[in-house]
Amino acid sequence: MQRSTFHSKTDENGDLNQYWYSEKTCHVLCAAVKESMSLKGARVAFLSTPSLFFSLDEEDREQCVLFDFDRSLSLGSCSNQFEFYDYNNPTNLDSKLHGKFDVIVIDPPFISQSVWENYATTAALLGVKDGAHIICTTVEQNEGLMERLFKCKVMNFQPSIPKLIYQYNTYANFQSATLSTINPELE
Numbered sequence: 001m002q003r004s005t006f007h008s009k010t011d012e013n014g015d016l017n018q019y020w021y022s023e024k025t026c027h028v029l030c031a032a033v034k035e036s037m038s039l040k041g042a043r044v045a046f047l048s049t050p051s052l053f054f055s056l057d058e059e060d061r062e063q064c065v066l067f068d069f070d071r072s073l074s075l076g077s078c079s080n081q082f083e084f085y086d087y088n089n090p091t092n093l094d095s096k097l098h099g100k101f102d103v104i105v106i107d108p109p110f111i112s113q114s115v116w117e118n119y120a121t122t123a124a125l126l127g128v129k130d131g132a133h134i135i136c137t138t139v140e141q142n143e144g145l146m147e148r149l150f151k152c153k154v155m156n157f158q159p160s161i162p163k164l165i166y167q168y169n170t171y172a173n174f175q176s177a178t179l180s181t182i183n184p185e186l187e
Contacts, residue, residue: 022160024185026055029135029159029170032178033105034060036133039174041102045126047085047119049107054078065097067122069109090118093125101126106136113145120149135179136171146171155179158186 021029029052033044037060044064046053050073053066066073067085074082083094087108104123108115116138123134134150137159146152152171157179159168167186170179 019161019164020051022162022185023055025159025161025183026051028157028178028181028183029105029137030055030060032135032157032170032172032176033103035176035178036103036135036172036174040133041128043101043128044103044105045097045101045123045132047104047106047122048087048109049105052105052107053081065101067093085122087115087118087122090121091125093122098125099127099129101132102128103133103135106134107138111138111142113142116142116145116149123150131173134171134173135176137168138171139166140169143169143171157181158183160185 033052033056037044042063046064046066048068050066050068053061053064056064061078061081065081065083066078067083069084069086071084083097086092104127106119106123108119123132134152136146136150136152138146143154150173152173155170155172155176157170159170160183161168172179
């Protein structure tokens with residue numbers, strides 16, 4: 001699925017607290033993922049971020065895995081790149097995936113400290129031993145939590161999530177030229 005295909009064919013599911021980034025935000029966040037891939041490595045874990053996973057070109061997705069609760073996302077040509085993931089059981093992962101990912105992108109369905117701590121447990125299992133690049137999106141009130149859990153700093157780029165009622169920030173544990181820009185959708 002390309003960006004426009006995903007957005008046009010995949011409805012958000014309020015029961016799963018799914019809210020998609022805008023297409024322009026997907027483009028910028030995917031550019032940041034590619035920037036990180038060029039610096040760190042090509043294996044990317046997308047934790048609860050299907051709109052980003054499916055916005056990457058097929059070639060860029062070859063070394064990527066989508067970890068998500070919504071099994072409907074496993075259908076089609078990407079079924080071998082999907083892993084069922086329940087943040088309530090953050091260590092229930094195939095052990096062959098431990099320590100395999102250079103980049104981890106995270107956007108949980110909920111923003112509470114306990115949920116983020118579960119995602120941090122998962123990221124620690126999946127990340128390469130020398131430390132993965134981490135990209136997260138969450139509310140401003142979680143800035144200290146992002147620093148504590150992932151050593152992430154707030155970036156200038158704020159994602160547009162059209163159906164979400166509050167504004168998110170983007171956080172990363174590496175310097176990103178892409179994420180240092182301002183999102184013109186929010187000006």
